[in-house]
Amino acid sequence: MIPREFDYEAPTSLQETLQLIASGERKLLAGGMSLIPMMKLRLATPDSLVDLGRVPGLNHIVESSGTLQIGATATHHDIETFPLIRGRCPLLAEAASHIGDVQVRNRGTIGGSIAHADPAADYPAALLALEAQIRLVSASSDRIVPAVEFFLDAFTTALEPGEIVVEVLVPAEPGAEGYSYEKAPHPASGFAIVGVAARIQRSGGKISLARIGVTGLGARAFRAMEAERLLESGSSLDQAVATVGEGEDANSDLYASAEYRKHLARVRAKRALEVALRRAS
Amino acid sequence: MATTTVKPETLVGKKVRRREDPRLITGTATYLDDIKLPGMYHACVVRSPYGAARIKSVNIKPALELPGVAAIFTGDDVKDLPSVPCVAQLPGLRMPHHHMLAQDRVYFVGHPIAVVVARDRYLAADAADAVEVEYEELPAVADPEKALAPGSPAVHPQWPDNTAFTFHQEGGHIEEAFREADVIVKQRITSQRLIPMAMETRGVVADWHAAEKSLTLYSSSQAPHLLRSLLAGIFGIPENRLRVVAPEVGGGFGSKIDIYAEDMLMTFVTQRLNKPVKWVESRRENFLGTIHGRGHVDYYELAAKRDGTMLGLKLKIIQDLGAYLQLLTPAIPTLSVLMMPGLYKFKHISADVIGAFTNCFPTDAYRGAGRPEATHGIERMVDILAAELKMDPAELRLKNFPAPEEFPFPTATGLAYDSGNYALPLKTALAEVEYDKLREEQKQGRQTGKLLGIGMSAYGEICAFGPSPATPTGGWESATVKIEPSGKVTILTGASPHGQGEETTFAQIAADELGVNIDDIVVYHGDTQLVQYGIGTFGSRGTAIGGAALYYALQELKEKIKKFGATLLEANQVSLSGGACIDEKSGKSVSFAEIAAAAYRALKLPPNTQPGLVATHFWEPPNFTFPFGAHVVITEVDRETGEIAIRRYVAVDDCGKIINPLLVAGQVHGGVAQGLGQALWEQAVYDDNGQLLTGELTDYAVPRAHMMPWIEASHTVTPSPVNPLGVKGVGEAGTIGCSPAVVNSVVDALSHLGVRHLDMPLTPEKIWRIVQAGGQA
Numbered sequence A: 001m002i003p004r005e006f007d008y009e010a011p012t013s014l015q016e017t018l019q020l021i022a023s024g025e026r027k028l029l030a031g032g033m034s035l036i037p038m039m040k041l042r043l044a045t046p047d048s049l050v051d052l053g054r055v056p057g058l059n060h061i062v063e064s065s066g067t068l069q070i071g072a073t074a075t076h077h078d079i080e081t082f083p084l085i086r087g088r089c090p091l092l093a094e095a096a097s098h099i100g101d102v103q104v105r106n107r108g109t110i111g112g113s114i115a116h117a118d119p120a121a122d123y124p125a126a127l128l129a130l131e132a133q134i135r136l137v138s139a140s141s142d143r144i145v146p147a148v149e150f151f152l153d154a155f156t157t158a159l160e161p162g163e164i165v166v167e168v169l170v171p172a173e174p175g176a177e178g179y180s181y182e183k184a185p186h187p188a189s190g191f192a193i194v195g196v197a198a199r200i201q202r203s204g205g206k207i208s209l210a211r212i213g214v215t216g217l218g219a220r221a222f223r224a225m226e227a228e229r230l231l232e233s234g235s236s237l238d239q240a241v242a243t244v245g246e247g248e249d250a251n252s253d254l255y256a257s258a259e260y261r262k263h264l265a266r267v268r269a270k271r272a273l274e275v276a277l278r279r280a281s
Numbered sequence B: 001m002a003t004t005t006v007k008p009e010t011l012v013g014k015k016v017r018r019r020e021d022p023r024l025i026t027g028t029a030t031y032l033d034d035i036k037l038p039g040m041y042h043a044c045v046v047r048s049p050y051g052a053a054r055i056k057s058v059n060i061k062p063a064l065e066l067p068g069v070a071a072i073f074t075g076d077d078v079k080d081l082p083s084v085p086c087v088a089q090l091p092g093l094r095m096p097h098h099h100m101l102a103q104d105r106v107y108f109v110g111h112p113i114a115v116v117v118a119r120d121r122y123l124a125a126d127a128a129d130a131v132e133v134e135y136e137e138l139p140a141v142a143d144p145e146k147a148l149a150p151g152s153p154a155v156h157p158q159w160p161d162n163t164a165f166t167f168h169q170e171g172g173h174i175e176e177a178f179r180e181a182d183v184i185v186k187q188r189i190t191s192q193r194l195i196p197m198a199m200e201t202r203g204v205v206a207d208w209h210a211a212e213k214s215l216t217l218y219s220s221s222q223a224p225h226l227l228r229s230l231l232a233g234i235f236g237i238p239e240n241r242l243r244v245v246a247p248e249v250g251g252g253f254g255s256k257i258d259i260y261a262e263d264m265l266m267t268f269v270t271q272r273l274n275k276p277v278k279w280v281e282s283r284r285e286n287f288l289g290t291i292h293g294r295g296h297v298d299y300y301e302l303a304a305k306r307d308g309t310m311l312g313l314k315l316k317i318i319q320d321l322g323a324y325l326q327l328l329t330p331a332i333p334t335l336s337v338l339m340m341p342g343l344y345k346f347k348h349i350s351a352d353v354i355g356a357f358t359n360c361f362p363t364d365a366y367r368g369a370g371r372p373e374a375t376h377g378i379e380r381m382v383d384i385l386a387a388e389l390k391m392d393p394a395e396l397r398l399k400n401f402p403a404p405e406e407f408p409f410p411t412a413t414g415l416a417y418d419s420g421n422y423a424l425p426l427k428t429a430l431a432e433v434e435y436d437k438l439r440e441e442q443k444q445g446r447q448t449g450k451l452l453g454i455g456m457s458a459y460g461e462i463c464a465f466g467p468s469p470a471t472p473t474g475g476w477e478s479a480t481v482k483i484e485p486s487g488k489v490t491i492l493t494g495a496s497p498h499g500q501g502e503e504t505t506f507a508q509i510a511a512d513e514l515g516v517n518i519d520d521i522v523v524y525h526g527d528t529q530l531v532q533y534g535i536g537t538f539g540s541r542g543t544a545i546g547g548a549a550l551y552y553a554l555q556e557l558k559e560k561i562k563k564f565g566a567t568l569l570e571a572n573q574v575s576l577s578g579g580a581c582i583d584e585k586s587g588k589s590v591s592f593a594e595i596a597a598a599a600y601r602a603l604k605l606p607p608n609t610q611p612g613l614v615a616t617h618f619w620e621p622p623n624f625t626f627p628f629g630a631h632v633v634i635t636e637v638d639r640e641t642g643e644i645a646i647r648r649y650v651a652v653d654d655c656g657k658i659i660n661p662l663l664v665a666g667q668v669h670g671g672v673a674q675g676l677g678q679a680l681w682e683q684a685v686y687d688d689n690g691q692l693l694t695g696e697l698t699d700y701a702v703p704r705a706h707m708m709p710w711i712e713a714s715h716t717v718t719p720s721p722v723n724p725l726g727v728k729g730v731g732e733a734g735t736i737g738c739s740p741a742v743v744n745s746v747v748d749a750l751s752h753l754g755v756r757h758l759d760m761p762l763t764p765e766k767i768w769r770i771v772q773a774g775g776q777a
């Protein structure tokens, strides 16, 4: 429970940070809620840490022309409680409220969570359903990647060496939208056995838009596109959710087998959609 | 002299706030890891990653060369020292020598191989990583039933059948019962391996004073005197030169009664280095190297009459012992045998216990220690019998309880239940939930697919360990009461509370007996240099035995106080009340403080009386106590997901007289949390290679606050005749009553699908599969 010896640097500007990590050898430290436990178990043994905590201008939460810009070091607690997010992107606030406990939400950051890309993390489901984008910056580049292209595999993202997540861009929700995040937490870790984020827009009694993000089921979070399509073309909820996770290689552990997880994903998807439908005016 | 005094209100039975809390809440209590001695070294233990392996070589050289490393010791250095002790005795018990560091083999994951001592704990951890151990992995066995099967790998090569002992007990004529029976129900019931998970892990600071040849050992222990006696014997240190201190102890649940390899190792290291040395267990080590609990596979057979009269009970227990025998390991399943009849009037019992070695850490006493297993078994069997007879489970229970006038009630296992009114808590709990209405709701609900469960347990437990002949550690307890010259009162108890709150309850008892203000009383414990010899805190014994010892010490003192009072008042006879001695004839009185001053100033001594006001009492109880109660749990099962929601949890416990209802509620709540943990979430799972798959808190599901239902706790009060306080003990009640009530409730919810039994933990997937299969497990 004691990490290996490591160096520690706390740069005070983004420029400096990018230079420090340019070589790809140093590891970023944000809230430390995933990295430090791994270091204490000596599963991660970085030689050098670069702390993002003192870099200014990385934890903003603002809206600009219909898009919410959420800085990488905004904490889960910020996202859960900020009026702007609760008002303009309640799905993300709801997902954040399901993460860990108060202490974890006070320290952990959205940038750290998505960079870590735990297959059972909560944000990815919401970000996929929200069709969010992620801005990645390095000393020599600045690019925007859609969430679907960001989460590649368990603990694997589109981040290149020397790159850092600087912000998450989420389209602000039109008021009439319905949403819900349904999570079945593991009783020990609190992470999602499965978590389903749903968004629904209705027009004239029909579902005009459906977005479903699923986490915990497989190696990476994914969008249940077939179910979305079925819903948008008038199929029943049952028909739609029956396709959730089809073809996915489901995780399996002591607590929940692949078969049960898949079943649970469908039940939870249905419940998330039911709530979202109720909320959509 | 004052002529009037105000009698303070009595405190026993009142919700007095815990006096230990301010230091705990403000973070100023001193736990083991807070102890820092000048020049102290830090130790880290190198542990086996294998469940079974031959050690081919241990190379400490690269580690020794690292900066700050003072010494490294391996198995060879300690090979001549005695075994880690087990004090339980059974006929024919096979006791492997449990070296504090592995010799040529390792027997479980986490087995200590070497101890690295360095200037700080970081260097120690780095150096421990640098110790090179070469292993040859051997086949392991982690499941007790597999261990007993022919051809299984031998945990200890000298005992290929992996059998540590067999134990048989009989009462009445079991075959007769089964001949007379109209119905016989049988079931295999498991109580899974659990990890006690005290909030504070273990730790030791050992400090050898070479010049005095004396040792001070701080250890997060529930039984410091026992630790002192055993260490003294192992290391040949005179007991009067060995001081053991249990500082603030952050929970034990039985896991800190034991003497561990690390207590011995640190004693060894400090003697070798002449420096104080500290070892603090990491959470990972706590999973791997602190005792586990339960680990039963039980086979039950119950014989009954068609009218529900229970006749006989047969039980075969396969106890997963682990690789070694810790302090009480083999004794725990024998407690299950003692309590196998539960609260029912069985005339005939027969029990067999087989203790199986496995490549796992040893099991030992964990909250309830043998009684949760027994209660879970009998309470499940009663429900199974009720289903077989198509009888209401409450009615079946009520039919088989002894009546209040049958106490002391002799059991077929040779016990005498002290006092009881077993029907009362059950009836109270059922009335509380409106049982009949619920059954109606259940019936209605089933038509629409709703799964509502109504489950109950009527539990009894054996507490206050215990008469010394039945308790391997000795079963009495001690108390000293000192009235200081100023009239302040100091209590020294041989019990060793670690969360139970006796600093409060013992002060309540003394305040009432002496008639003094509770703020004038301080209770000390846990330091063998300060406190007279004692046994410790476990088995719900603290108040029932330690409190009784205190009561008798107080009576002795009261007599002496009255003698001094009579002398001061120049009266023949005085009474002691309201903190003063009163001459009934003249109405004159003399205060407690004045008497204390006079007893130490010693100007005028009563006849045949020496100065001072100190009394010590050692009390040997004549019997155990037998608390009881009923828990009723209403569950709703989500048929789509298998998830279980607890709608109501009603606990009606009878722990005899209640000294402090706040503390009793705390014990019930904590106990229920651990019982629920077993029923729904917790399990220590070793794979076939002896790897602990649930070795982190991310995998091992301890209930957290948000997972707890609201507990509606109330009490009936049946005083115990065993001790003068009338108390029975409540430390383990919640755990014992809980798991069968929860499982009975969930089985009840699914009973119309044909479900008769479910093994714990009741994970959603398990339930979902059963519902899917229409009840077929």
Ligand SMILES: Cc1cc2nc3c(=O)[nH]c(=O)nc-3n(C[C@H](O)[C@H](O)[C@H](O)COP(=O)(O)OP(=O)(O)OC[C@H]3O[C@@H](n4cnc5c(N)ncnc54)[C@H](O)[C@@H]3O)c2cc1C
Pocket: A027, A028, A029, A030, A031, A032, A033, A034, A035, A036, A037, A052, A072, A073, A098, A099, A100, A101, A104, A107, A108, A109, A110, A111, A112, A113, A114, A115, A116, A118, A120, A121, A122, A123, A159, A163, A164, A165, A166, A189, A190, A191, A192
């Ligand atoms: C007890 C507990 C319970 C938890 N429960 C949940 C849960 O229920 N659901 C859930 O989703 N999560 C849970 N978590 C994880 C938590 O959300 C973490 O906060 C999160 O995964 C990591 O964020 P962090 O800021 O703490 O990152 P850190 O731990 O500091 O870093 C994580 C990784 O991301 C990298 N990194 C950090 N910031 C950036 C950046 N801006 N750009 C690029 N790389 C970066 C680091 O180098 C590191 O590799 C839990 C954690 C704990 C300790």
